[in-house]
Amino acid sequence: xxxxxxxxPLRRHAGNPILRHTDLPVEASAVFNxxxxxxxxxxxxxxxxxxxxxxxxxxxxxxxxGLLFTLDEREIDYPLRPLEKERGVIRFDMRITAxxxxxxxxxxxxxxxxxxxxxxxxxxxxxxxxxxxSCTTPTNRNALLFPEKxxxxxxxxxxxxxxxxxxxxxxxxxxVYWGDSRPVTLPExxxxxAKNGAxxxxxRTPHGWxxxxxxxxxxxxxxxxxxxxxxxxxxxxSRVIAAPRKFxxxxxxxxxxxxxxxxxxxxxxxxxxxxxxxxxxxxxADQCVALATATVDELVDFCLRYGR
Ligand code: BMA
Numbered sequence: 576x577x578x579x580x581x582x583x584p585l586r587r588h589a590g591n592p593i594l595r596h597t598d599l600p601v602e603a604s605a606v607f608n609x610x611x612x613x614x615x616x617x618x619x620x621x622x623x624x625x626x627x628x629x630x631x632x633x634x635x636x637x638x639x640x641g642l643l644f645t646l647d648e649r650e651i652d653y654p655l656r657p658l659e660k661e662r663g664v665i666r667f668d669m670r671i672t673a674x675x676x677x678x679x680x681x682x683x684x685x686x687x688x689x690x691x692x693x694x695x696x697x698x699x700x701x702x703x704x705x706x707x708x709s710c711t712t713p714t715n716r717n718a719l720l721f722p723e724k725x726x727x728x729x730x731x732x733x734x735x736x737x738x739x740x741x742x743x744x745x746x747x748x749x750x751v752y753w754g755d756s757r758p759v760t761l762p763e764x765x766x767x768x769a770k771n772g773a774x775x776x777x778x779r780t781p782h783g784w785x786x787x788x789x790x791x792x793x794x795x796x797x798x799x800x801x802x803x804x805x806x807x808x809x810x811x812x813s814r815v816i817a818a819p820r821k822f823x824x825x826x827x828x829x830x831x832x833x834x835x836x837x838x839x840x841x842x843x844x845x846x847x848x849x850x851x852x853x854x855x856x857x858x859x860a861d862q863c864v865a866l867a868t869a870t871v872d873e874l875v876d877f878c879l880r881y882g883r
Contacts, residue, residue, distance in 0.1 A: 582881060583823045584873035585802070585855065592830045592863035593642055593856075594622070600646060601634070602626045605835050607858030609636075610669030611775075611844030612678060618846045619701060620644055620856060621651070621669045621680070622864070625835075631667040633682075635701040641846060641854045642866070653704045656684075656694065663687035666694075668843050670719035672776045679750075681718040681731070684710045693718035693733060695750060708751035711735075717742070717772030720750075721784070721812070730812065732759070732773035732786075740770035742788065744813040757813035759805075764820045766792040766801045774802065775845040775855060780875050783807050783816040787823065787855060787874070789841050800839040801825050802857065806878045817882030823874075824867060826860070834860025847871065 596603035604627050609620040618641040622634045633651040636644035653666065669682040677697050684694040690713035696704040711718075714736035721730040728746040731753065735743055742759040761771060767790030777784035783806035792799045802824040808814035826838040842857040851870045859865045 588866040594864035612671040672720040774842040817878040819881035834862025836861040
């Protein structure tokens, strides 16, 4: 039930967290930050599963109802790029974009001794993955591909390291070479001041690209991760049309506050159903997978009402 004094339209699922590491049939010390999409009409997640060495693995998990997920028997056997092979890599936080009849997946490739980069792959079945291009230079993270070309070019959100740790938009003719980059300047609040980064793959609406992103606050609540929403211009997504100064979700519940990293809600994927309902999957405290729901219209209304 929602109350009138809560501006956010997001509703947490009553059964949260919907997935804990103890639910999994494989060695797991944590499961969180899942990529999400509809695959053949059904919800699919690519889970970040950490083993007891704190190494990350990708597992595909499939579902009929978006709540109960069954893991594929084997972890994704994801080919290594030459640099990943040379240095050693941990890959995590996949974001899945359905486009051109296939699925493009961005993820973080943390190269041993070099740091965080982002890299892209494609898949048709979430079993076999084909890397596209190389890893970016460090530091870069939180990349995702828009679901259609913008002005004839592919377009991505990313967060390169800078004085301000914020989202940027970049373009590419071929998914390999990227440039023409511009920052996305959101209004500064105490909950998004330290960092922000892309979360779910943006959804086209008549009012702009709807984006749900994560943000990090300033002290005294240091390290808290929040979710926020924004509408970005359809032709130039570096232009913010509406971005509420109110947050969408803050870590409050036990499963969001206690875990590997306390006080974290972090999304890397949502499933949009044909009737406009949206399942936003998010990691709680880098430990479990939780679910919050809203409709696309409710989120757009939230942006327009509080973000201009
Ligand atoms: C970010 C990413 C996420 C993680 C979050 C909170 O930098 O590494 O994978 O969920 O920190 O620890």
